[in-house]
Amino acid sequence: MTRNKYKVYGEVFDDFTLQTLYRLADKGYFEVIEGVIATGKEANVYRVKKGDNYLAAKIYMTLTSEFKNMWQYIKGDPRFMKVGSSKHQLVFTWAKKEFKNLMLCEGLGVRVPHPVVQKKNVLIMEFIGENGVAAPIAKKLPPEDPKEWYNTLSAWVEKLYKNNFVHGDMSEFNVLNAGEPVVIDVGQGVKREHPMAEEMYKRDVANLKRWFSKLGVDVDR
Ligand SMILES: Nc1ncnc2c1ncn2[C@@H]1O[C@H](COP(=O)(O)OP(=O)(O)O)[C@@H](O)[C@H]1O
Ligand SMILES: [Mg+2]
Numbered sequence: 347m348t349r350n351k352y353k354v355y356g357e358v359f360d361d362f363t364l365q366t367l368y369r370l371a372d373k374g375y376f377e378v379i380e381g382v383i384a385t386g387k388e389a390n391v392y393r394v395k396k397g398d399n400y401l402a403a404k405i406y407m408t409l410t411s412e413f414k415n416m417w418q419y420i421k422g423d424p425r426f427m428k429v430g431s432s433k434h435q436l437v438f439t440w441a442k443k444e445f446k447n448l449m450l451c452e453g454l455g456v457r458v459p460h461p462v463v464q465k466k467n468v469l470i471m472e473f474i475g476e477n478g479v480a481a482p483i484a485k486k487l488p489p490e491d492p493k494e495w496y497n498t499l500s501a502w503v504e505k506l507y508k509n510n511f512v513h514g515d516m517s518e519f520n521v522l523n524a525g526e527p528v529v530i531d532v533g534q535g536v537k538r539e540h541p542m543a544e545e546m547y548k549r550d551v552a553n554l555k556r557w558f559s560k561l562g563v564d565v566d567r
Contacts, residue, residue, distance in 0.1 A: 366467065375462065377395055377396055379403065388406060390405050403471075404468075408433060416436060416533075419542070422536070434467075444533035447511075456502045457527065458530065459528065480522075483522055484519075484521045487523040489527065489561070492558055496565065500554055503551060507547050511537060514536060519531075
């Protein structure tokens with residue numbers, strides 16, 4: 347990636363994020379940032395290209411994020427006790443946490459985007475989609491076989507819980523429909539030692555019931 351190309355994006359990214367993107371591109375993780383897939387309150391997700399392959403880059407905003415929200419999911423997690431509380435540091439830790447959570451989920455057989463690399467506020471992962479078109483969230487494209495999805499997602503939530511982990515924001519907004527369900531947005535996920543873990547687990551279970559009962563699945567069976 348040439349510096350010229352970066353200039354295009356200079357308007358979108360702060361200097362600091364640009365530096366991080368330069369480093370990752372220099373190391374060969376990607377060549378071009380092609381466009382935005384989604385924008386959010388805390389992060390934007392971009393499609394990036396490496397050779398003929400696409401990847402997704404989730405870039406956390408370091409200036410405008412809702413830090414207070416993030417902090418509560420970090421401070422009770424034994425993995426991240428010593429985190430500095432500066433704004434930047436907090437966002438880096440969040441990105442690192444999301445990366446580690448993706449690895450953890452993948453290791454337990456939960457289908458998530460494969461995590462590739464995380465540096466500072468940038469997380470690069472597998473692009474979920476076909477021919478460069480990102481898979482829609484399940485809210486937009488409901489599953490063809492809701493019962494099968496319900497069983498799969500419930501089993502994943504249980505598997506994670508049994509292995510000491512809770513996603514914490516499981517819903518039709520954080521599952522992509524790529525034919526099969528792909529769980530995303532795991533940054534808030536916590537270990538069971540976290541004081542909110544139990545409550546988050548119950549909420550995940552309740553959210554799945556709410557979502558799939560709307561789709562006609564008998565969730566109490
Ligand atoms: N790996 C990915 N592949 C394709 N699209 C993705 C990927 N990760 C996220 N997205 C898209 O970006 C959106 C926001 O990502 P998400 O992780 O849910 O962040 P937020 O914290 O903003 O909710 C998702 O709804 C989805 O449309
Ligand atoms: Mg989300």
